[in-house]
Each structure stands twice: as C-alpha cells, then as structure tokens.
Amino acid sequence: MNALKSKNGNINILKSTPYGNNLTTDFAIAAIKGEGLGKDEYTDVLALSYSCTDYVGHNFGVSSKEIEDTYLRLDLDLQRLFEFLDEQVGIGEYTVFLTADHGAVEVPQFLMDNRVPAxxxxxxxxxxxxxxxxxxxxxxxxxxxxxxxxxxxxxxxxxxxxxxxxxxxxxxxxxxxxxxxxxxxxxxxxxxxxxxxxxxxxxxxxxxxxxxxxxxxxxxxxxxxSYSRTGSTHGSYMNYDTHVPFLLYGAGIRKGSSYEYVKIIDIAPTISALLGISFPNATFGQVRSEAFSR
The missing domain is CATH 3.30.1360.150 (Gyrase A; domain 2)
Incomplete structure (x- = not known):
C-alpha cells in the first residue's frame, strides 16, 4: 500500500481497494463499543456505507476479478461485524438491513467483444x-x-x-x-x-x-x-442500474426470500414499522410486512 499510494492520490487509494471497507468495519465496531450501542432499552441506529465496491466497480467493471475479490472480502467484513454484534449485543437482539443505491452495467467494450449490443x-x-x-x-x-x-x-x-x-x-x-x-x-x-x-x-x-x-x-x-473503455458506470433507468438487493436479518425478521417487486422507498416505512414509530414525512413506500416474523 505504501508503495502504491504515492502515485495514486496518497490516502485516497484506500477507497479503491477492499481495505477501505476493512476500516469502515473497524470504525463501526469502535463506535458500537465507544457509544455503548444496544446496551439499554432505547433503540440505537447505526448506518454504514461500504463504498469501496463503488470505486472498484467504476475502475474495473462488474465482472472483473477485482470486484469479485472486493465482494468476497466484504463478505468477511460483514461476518466479522455480525459476530461482534452477536457477542456485544446478543444473538437475535439486533436487526440489520442491507441495500445499495444503484447497480451498474457491464463494461460495454467487454459486451461488444462478445457480440452483445453496447x-x-x-x-x-x-x-x-x-x-x-x-x-x-x-x-x-x-x-x-x-x-x-x-x-x-x-x-x-x-x-x-x-x-x-x-x-x-x-x-x-x-x-x-x-x-x-x-x-x-x-x-x-x-x-x-x-x-x-x-x-x-x-x-x-x-x-x-x-x-x-x-x-x-x-x-x-x-x-x-459515456465513460472510459476500461471501467463501468451507472445512472441510467435500465434494470442493470436500478435492480439492487434488499436484505433483512435479525430480530423481527423471518427466514425466507421473495421475488415480489420491492422499491427502495419501501425500506423506510418497513424499518419504521419494525421500530413502532411514525413514518418519515413524504413517505410513499409500502411496509413489506411479509418479511416480519410476527
């Protein structure tokens, strides 16, 4: 890392490697410990943004070995975080949701090389x-x-x-x-x-x-x-940009999966319903109650 950073924006290189996500997990664990999150009867909310996948995806594309490696390492980071929560807060005593703000298209040059219109x-x-x-x-x-x-x-x-x-x-x-x-x-x-x-x-x-x-x-x-020929981007209204995961896990969530069409705007009312609080102003989403265990 030290050898690379001098020619790659110094510390900014972290955001384009899996190690930025490692640090995010370290910060999350430190915040939970330092703030005593999950230790009393009041609900605490911790929001994390694992953004290195975005930068790596932009640089190398969605089917690259680099992005595959980044997600494999992110999976290990999530495992580390959940195991810490199990120990610190308690198994079944916390709820997690995971989603993304966008997807991405395959590198067009890769598609064209394989005779796919792009x-x-x-x-x-x-x-x-x-x-x-x-x-x-x-x-x-x-x-x-x-x-x-x-x-x-x-x-x-x-x-x-x-x-x-x-x-x-x-x-x-x-x-x-x-x-x-x-x-x-x-x-x-x-x-x-x-x-x-x-x-x-x-x-x-x-x-x-x-x-x-x-x-x-x-x-x-x-x-x-409109991008370089060695990377990928997002921002369109196509399915490859708008189709993202929505995962719920933990307290109040039943085991299962669904092929029903779910919108990002459904997340806020769903989490609000789990917490038993009012919906945010101007919320138009639906509560995905099929995910609830009760």
Missing amino acids: GYFNGKEFKEKVENFVTKRFGENIIEDISNEQIFLDHKKLKSLKLFPKKVQQILVDEIINYKHINKAYTASAMSSSYFDSEIEALLQRGYNQKRSGDVLFVLNPATI
Missing part, C-alpha cells in the same frame, strides 16, 4: 451537434447546458427571440431521437403534464423536478455509457 456515447460530439442544429434553426445558440442526459435551454434567449419553450422542446426531441445511441427523448412539458405509471417513463418522471430538470430528457440505448 456502445459509448460521446457527450462532446452530441453537444456540438445539438448546438449546430439550434444555431442553424433559430439563428442563435439557445442551449445553456447539456448534462446528466438532459438539455437545458437558455430561457432568456428564448424570450428575446420570442420562442415558445414548449415548441422548442418538441423540435429538439424530434431532432435528437434520430441521433446515434439515443433510445428515447421527452420534453419537460410531457414530464410535467402527463402521467406515466410504468417502465422507464415512470422512472424518468419520478426523477423530474420542474424547477431543476432540463427542458429535454433523453435516454441512451441499453449498455451505452
């Missing part, structure tokens, strides 16, 4: 193409920014040119849907005035914010990313 999106080329189109169409570049698969219009310029945002949005959607790697495109007007209850459109709409989101939202083809 690709790389060049954001710079896309931006230039869109800006050239609007400049030619409207006589001026009316694009303020393109980021996070959204196009933001310059509304001051729209006003000065007497252009209607809704009309310009639709013109852009009709244009970019023909571009390479673009799978779907939607106007902000559609997101704010229509209701989508399934598939990618519903996920897009849940992430849409009238005050902050772009004027046009677009979705790339499956397994298409």
